[in-house]
Amino acid sequence: MNIVIIDDDKLVAVSLKTILESTGNINVLAIGSSGEEAVELYPVHKPDVMLMDIRMKGMSGLEAGEKILASDRSAKILYLTTFSDDEYIVKALCIGAKGYILKQDFEGIAPALETVMKGQSVFGGQVASKLPELMQNKGCFDFESYDIGDKEQEIITLVAKGLSNKEIASRLFLSEGTVRNYISSILEKLTLRDRTQLAVFYYTNIE
Amino acid sequence: MNIVIIDDDKLVAVSLKTILESTGNINVLAIGSSGEEAVELYPVHKPDVMLMDIRMKGMSGLEAGEKILASDRSAKILYLTTFSDDEYIVKALCIGAKGYILKQDFEGIAPALETVMKGQSVFGGQVASKLPELMQNKGCFDFESYDIGDKEQEIITLVAKGLSNKEIASRLFLSEGTVRNYISSILEKLTLRDRTQLAVFYYTNIE
């Protein structure tokens, strides 16, 4: 099995290479230390699996993964990260990564790679059990990609909690009419019809 | 690694045993063919992983898993099923299973077992990529635990898709008034105020 390792921390990357290669059937084609490198290295080596860190200086692992997957939908990206950061997990799933495991799960890495190569997905220890809870908190909705300001985001969040206009108004110290206007314009921007659709959109928007 | 196999189809179970044992480090402690047997066998053998089918005569794999996990929170249950039935996937995640893989992914089973034993979770091929969508289509909301009938469920589903009363009515061949009445009673049963809260509830209710 051929893999490419991307990790901010050179030492970690090299150690991983040593350990994984010693397990026998894993061959590390290359090592990189940033998202940019990941994007470059992928098409060159076409690894079976890309083992990548998320938090890195420069382009993050997630961005890199997005780019790689955009060019090759079948790319198998396995994120290997230090702690289970909620936001990242969901995002990773959304972009279509094949897994999200923790560096702590040391002996789990090799079998996880194996599993991913066979086409399955792997989620480390606590990660999977957190999934249901996480997915609910926020779909893969990316406010920034629409032209939606801060106050509008705030209002969307409250609508998505089921608050009425009056409640939102009093919570944000606005008049009810203003809240209505905001929502009206949000609906237009997202081409939705009413607040219920907005809530649905909020929870189900996955690109 | 010690496992117990539960499958409705004796032939499948036995074949699995043969194949898995031939891979070397897997030892099949027992074979069962129903949810009831699973519940009995688990405490007797305390396998590292329980490889279990879902659809079985009598008690389903999911029910059995729920019972087993209730008695031993650390039980590792890996579902092995024929097709990726949406409903089952989410439910499996909700009860805390360690994975959901497809029988088709033949060579994937052994590594998946390995991975699960190391504490990670595995989701077969298309399953993981479907997860975001699925989680949203239905949280772990259990209609039956409330006093909610079939037609009501249907209506809830439609509200949670953002349809108006009129649209729901025409889709279900009911009058708009009837739909209103249904929703009104649903809201009362769930102590919610309006359809938006119902949608929110639908997507976020996870126990």
Added chain:
DNA sequence: TTTTTCATATGACAAATGTCACTTTTTTAT
């Protein structure tokens, strides 16, 4: 300084929504 933009606000209006008290129809049980 003047103009423009932005956030906030109003009031009016139509449509959609939720509630209630009943009625009618259909199904099920006795």
Added chain:
DNA sequence: ATAAAAAAGTGACATTTGTCATATGAAAAA
């Protein structure tokens, strides 16, 4: 066949919601 229960429907009513045109004050830009 008759009574009882469940499912579907009606009409009226008060709110809530979404839309629109327009107004105000403050901040930013000219």
